[in-house]
Amino acid sequence: MxxxxxxxxxxxxxxxxxxxxxxxxxxxxxxxxxxxxxxxxxxxxxxxxxxxxxxxxxxxxxxxxxxxxxxxxxxxxxxxxxxxxxxxxxxxxxxxxxxxxxxxxxxxxxxxxxxxxxxxxxxxxxxxSDNCSLRSENDKIRCENIAMREALKNVICPSCGGPPLGEDSYFDEQKLRMENARLKEEVSLCFLQNSVFLERVSSIASKYIGRPISQLPPVQPIPISSLDLSVATGLTEMEKSLMAEMAAAALEEAVRLLQADEPFWVKNSSDGREVLDLDSYLRAFPKKSPDVRVEASRDSGLVIMNTLALVDMFMDSAKWAELFPTIVSKARTIEIIATGMAGSRSGSLVLMSAELQVLSPVVSTREFHFLRYCQQIEKGTWAVADVSVDFSSRENQFAAPSGSRKLPSGCLIQEMPNGYSKVTWMEHVEIEEKTPPHRLYRELVSSGLAFGAERWLGTLQRMCERFACLMMTGTSTRELGVIPSVEGKRSMMKLSQRMINNFCASISTSSGHRWTTLSGLNDIGVRVSVHKSTDPGQPHGVVLSAATSLWLPVSCQNVFNFFKDERTRAQWDVLSHGNSVQEVAQITNGSHPGNCISLLAFNASQNNMLILQESCTDSSGSMVVYAPVDLPAINITMSGEDPSYIPLLPSGFTITPDGQAASTSSNPSGSNRSSGGGSLITVAFQILVSSLPSAKLNVDSVTTVNNLISTTVQQIKAALNCPT
The missing domain is CATH 1.10.10.60 (Homeodomain-like)
Known part of the structure; x- marks a missing residue:
């Protein structure tokens, strides 16, 4: 002092x-x-x-x-x-x-x-002293303000190419809004006066949605966002207006299909799924009959999440990808065109891109650039519609590399008591497959099960149950072991979710993820991919991912039970060296008893390594994913601390139906399938080749992982009494 x-x-x-x-x-x-x-x-x-x-x-x-x-x-x-x-x-x-x-x-x-x-x-x-600090900070801000004003004197308006407004007007928000309103009125006037432009717009819309704009019914206007001096895509106000028209028409069509029954929707004779009757659809929505394959399906069910939370997650690309980690391999928001009205999501319109996947290295991802439009159509009921963007003037900027296009699709979300929502989901896409999928997955993909509404809704129901379990403050009677606190339970669940996300990314065929096929095993072979890991939460160095897919004449439920049961683990886990494991803790992850997070310990007392494992199953398939974690890291997690930096290198299995009717289909290998249907299994491992990011992959590492997967597949077939 x-x-x-x-x-x-x-x-x-x-x-x-x-x-x-x-x-x-x-x-x-x-x-x-x-x-x-x-x-x-x-x-x-x-x-x-x-x-x-x-x-x-x-x-x-x-x-x-x-x-x-x-x-x-x-x-x-x-x-x-x-x-x-x-x-x-x-x-x-x-x-x-x-x-x-x-x-x-x-x-x-x-x-x-x-x-x-x-x-x-x-x-x-x-x-x-405080006054001196404030004066210094004030002087600093004043200098920055002067520098910004000087820099803004050289700004060129991106819309007209001329100089900006006067300095005082530029910083006057009210004048800027008035100028935006004036520009929008001029744009509207141009639309009315320029008949040539209207014909061009109508032609584009007719090609895209089957009708010229003049024939569209009146829709609620979408509030277009104000002019932005830093628009990355360079969208003009006219293009945004056209996108708004497309999104409104898509929402109207999607809501009508979501609420309709026959003749639009018919039951599939083999599995009872709702599929779209193309003739009835084209009569109601006249457009050129597509020359490519169309997939259209619908499903509905209850979801344990309130309506507004679901809408918020759908309109945020990051939250949406987190909600569907097994389906969405990549997602990003290209531009927010409208932010909604009265502080809600109603009327919000975003331009997004996404890659959708099947968890196998032999099925290519589907990439879409699409508009997502959200509207509250009545109290307690919301509609979210997707439609692909198609601009001939933009050449191929918004065209998906796969050639696939989203026709008006989406979901209807209705508020229900006790925090539930009724979700009616519709997927409607045109698929242009330059290379057909591998014959193992051909039936699954062509039947629409691989990317259909049933898979989306089943995943949504399971993930919403997972989020509900994450927010629970108590414990379930099914849970085993002692988790010291609610924070510890949530930390374990977050660590396990990151393990799932990492595993799904490791076997994706997303762009930039190149697979090399090794000879041997089945006609698919072992496929390997190498990447340098520097992200937090992964071991730093060179990581080798290896995977293969195979068909088994065993039902999905039986295969799932086999992988999940710790008593049968020694029959397929070649890295356990024959040591048995014991489940020392379990966290409930949903209503199905198979949805849980387990902590497994080797019975060999000298081993200081535990296994974190999550098993999950729904109507579209199942997964069992695991990763070794040392005891100190588990203690940190169970104490409730942030597990983001605990390194994980997950491996595991995905199990999906083969997509064929069990009684009529034939086995790809020639033998008859079981009456319960067959299963498509993907086996995947990740191995840290070297802790040095500059290290090169050597032949020994490839040989080791090839033998590892081959041995695992042989042991699985032997344990399930399948022909080798």
């Missing part, structure tokens, strides 16, 4: 002031800082503070040598304690302190006066 007079500390907070002229000047300066009030004390010097002598005594007395009195530690403690309770003691309180501490009343009085002065001086110094 600093004071403007010369002082030396005694017993911590007590100060002894030296008697000299400099101190008197400093004292006067200090007093000038303090605000005037009725009880403003006088800084006493030397013995006046300690001995209790009157500071107003004649100067002749001050020139005499004074006897210094130093308060004891006990006296200081009592005075400080009294000061905290009452900085302004009355005469009665001072007399009581005088008797208790053995000091004269004048000494008590002057001590309190000096203490109050010291506190005010200190506060004044802090205030002065």
């Amino acid at each position: 600093y004071f403007p007079f010369n002082a030396s500390p005694v017993y911590g907070d007590e100060w002894v002031l030296n008697n000299n002229n400099n101190n008197n000047r400093s004292t006067r300066n200090a007093n000038n800082i303090i605000n005037n009030n009725s009880d403003r004390p006088t800084i006493s010097t030397g013995a006046a503070m300690d001995s209790g002598e009157d500071p107003d005594a004649p100067d002749t007395n001050r020139n005499k040598k004074k006897r210094h009195h130093r308060h004891t530690a006990h006296q200081i403690q009592e005075l400080e304690s009294m000061f905290k309770e009452c900085p302004h003691p009355d005469e009665k309180q001072r007399m009581q302190l005088s008797r208790d501490l053995g000091l004269e009343p004048r000494q008590i009085k002057f001590w309190f006066q000096n203490k109050r002065t010291q506190m005010k001086v200190s506060e004044a110094q802090h205030e002065r």
